Amino acid sequence: xxxxxxxxxxxxxxxxxxxxxxxxxxxxxxxxxxxxxxxxxxxxxxxxxxxxxxxxxxxxxxxxxxxxxxxxxxxxxxxxxxxxxxxxxxxxxxxxxxxxxxxxxxxxxxxxxxxxxxxxxxxxxxxxxxxxxxxxxxxxxxxxxxxxxxxxxxxxxxxxxxxxxxxxxxxxxxxxxxxxxxxxxxxxxxxxxxxxxxxxxxxxxxxxxxxxxxxxxxxxxxxxxxxxxxxxxxxxxxxxxxxxxxxxxxxxxxxxxxxxxxxxxxxxxx
Amino acid sequence: xxxxxxxxxxxxxxxxxxxxxxxxxxxxxxxxxxxxxxxxxxxxxxxxxxxxxxxxxxxxxxxxxxxxxxxxxxxxxxxxxxxxxxxxxxxxxxxxxxxxxxxxxxxxxxxxxxxxxxxxxxxxxxxxxxxxxxxxxxxxxxxxxxxxxxxxxxxxxxxxxxxxxxxxxxxxxxxxxxxxxxxxxxxxxxxxxxxxxxxxxxxxxxxxxxxxxxxxxxxxxxxxxxxxxxxxxxxxxxxxxxxxxxxxxxx
Numbered sequence: 001x002x003x004x005x006x007x008x009x010x011x012x013x014x015x016x017x018x019x020x021x022x023x024x025x026x027x028x029x030x031x032x033x034x035x036x037x038x039x040x041x042x043x044x045x046x047x048x049x050x051x052x053x054x055x056x057x058x059x060x061x062x063x064x065x066x067x068x069x070x071x072x073x074x075x076x077x078x079x080x081x082x083x084x085x086x087x088x089x090x091x092x093x094x095x096x097x098x099x100x101x102x103x104x105x106x107x108x109x110x111x112x113x114x115x116x117x118x119x120x121x122x123x124x125x126x127x128x129x130x131x132x133x134x135x136x137x138x139x140x141x142x143x144x145x146x147x148x149x150x151x152x153x154x155x156x157x158x159x160x161x162x163x164x165x166x167x168x169x170x171x172x173x174x175x176x177x178x179x180x181x182x183x184x185x186x187x188x189x190x191x192x193x194x195x196x197x198x199x200x201x202x203x204x205x206x207x208x209x210x211x212x213x214x215x216x217x218x219x220x221x222x223x224x225x226x227x228x229x230x231x232x233x234x235x236x237x238x239x240x241x242x243x244x245x246x247x248x249x250x251x252x253x254x255x256x257x258x259x260x261x262x263x264x265x266x267x268x269x270x
Numbered sequence: 271x272x273x274x275x276x277x278x279x280x281x282x283x284x285x286x287x288x289x290x291x292x293x294x295x296x297x298x299x300x301x302x303x304x305x306x307x308x309x310x311x312x313x314x315x316x317x318x319x320x321x322x323x324x325x326x327x328x329x330x331x332x333x334x335x336x337x338x339x340x341x342x343x344x345x346x347x348x349x350x351x352x353x354x355x356x357x358x359x360x361x362x363x364x365x366x367x368x369x370x371x372x373x374x375x376x377x378x379x380x381x382x383x384x385x386x387x388x389x390x391x392x393x394x395x396x397x398x399x400x401x402x403x404x405x406x407x408x409x410x411x412x413x414x415x416x417x418x419x420x421x422x423x424x425x426x427x428x429x430x431x432x433x434x435x436x437x438x439x440x441x442x443x444x445x446x447x448x449x450x451x452x453x454x455x456x457x458x459x460x461x462x463x464x465x466x467x468x469x470x471x472x473x474x475x476x477x478x479x480x481x482x483x484x485x486x487x488x489x490x491x492x493x494x495x496x497x498x499x500x501x502x503x504x505x506x507x508x509x510x511x512x513x514x515x516x517x518x519x520x521x
């Protein structure tokens with residue numbers, strides 16, 4: 001028996017309630033050039049304070065959708081609403097965590113974490129103090145003066161996460177943040193991320209191609225179908241988050257949800 | 271290089287060539303090749319001569335002024351090409367042509383345009399070095415990883431910040447490589463320019479020495495220029511190695 005709850009898809013006419021959904025997208029269609037059709041009429045709501053995962057096989061446009069929400073890509077049609085306002089460019093209420101970390105190779109961990117604050121003109125002392133507190137929170141104490149090339153992939157991504165947290169955005173946009181992190185570190189990182197997010201009270205939009213990762217970390221999973229990307233289904237895994245990480249990974253609901261999503265994705269791979 | 275288990279410093283091969291030069295010079299094989307020791311002796315008297323110091327100073331001025339314009343102009347040109355597709359399609363071809371063209375052949379035209387003085391030498395220095403600096407800068411800017419640029423934008427960088435806080439630093443290793451190559455080309459240009467002009471500074475001395483068969487002085491002057499070029503390129507090389515640590519870690 002599967003306890004995961006399926007939701008009906010929001011349609012274009014559903015009014016957006018900004019207090020319940022901090023981010024909403026309406027009728028997003030995206031063409032690259034004239035022939036690559038990446039997304040087709042995507043309507044989605046991202047509930048405040050929850051973690052939503054965009055999941056799907058490669059080519060389903062999940063990173064495209066995330067970058068459109070970030071304001072880094074333009075839509076062909078449709079709109080992105082953040083806190084009830086339509087946005088077309090990056091803004092301080094959204095912070096991005098990059099798949100390849102996107103750290104400044106010439107800057108120390110401290111300066112990298114403080115970089116978002118540096119760009120908005122926060123004074124040096126203040127931003128370094130803030131960076132330091134987030135460096136501690138993501139577990140990087142002692143790495144303050146290291147350069148990115150001296151760090152492993154997992155540690156680099158913690159720097160990327162700290163940088164995104166330091167600007168105090170309400171929404172974190174994470175583009176396959178753990179795909180360049182090795183397996184053992186990834187599990188630890190996922191656990192740390194969940195813990196950190198429960199404290200920081202952020203809304204997270206998370207792109208991944210790992211089903212296990214999606215089910216483990218998400219309140220809401222949006223399964224996308226490939227080329228053009230459309231919403232296949234929305235799944236809310238009802239996991240007992242209070243139990244230990246190992247228990248969650250052995251939980252029947254967890255395992256059934258992973259299997260069900262795999263069954264859905266498999267049809268696109270043939 | 272290792273010989274019988276001992277590390278031989280790279281300077282050693284230079285010493286062998288100098289030794290050969292000395293031997294060949296002493297054997298009087300060719301009148302244009304005096305022994306190295308007498309060239310060195312001439313060098314010590316040459317570098318304190320007033321006319322040499324004046325000529326060297328004049329040459330250095332032309333070099334410094336020319337390099338200043340080549341570096342600022344080349345970097346600006348490279349950035350314009352690297353950040354603007356239209357500019358690149360218009361300028362790119364010309365910059366490539368000038369970077370590979372045998373520019374010595376236009377020196378006589380420059381003499382007609384700018385006269386037989388210092389200005390022509392400055393223009394030659396700029397023309398010889400600016401293109402390679404522009405090309406390398408362009409390569410650095412063009413290859414800056416897209417995610418670094420997206421990172422800047424997503425954290426609210428404006429165009430100026432993007433340029434000075436991200437693109438410039440990301441392109442710096444290539445810019446320095448371009449400046450080093452530009453310097454070497456400029457030394458070449460200055461020698462060729464002054465020789466062809468033969469009435470200015472070191473070029474005039476070169477001409478006088480070779481016309482009067484003063485080969486000790488001639489070689490001494492050549493050595494000085496070699497050392498000068500080597501010194502500058504080593505200095506820039508040092509700077510380059512300082513930024514190398516991040517050049518190697520980019521994708």
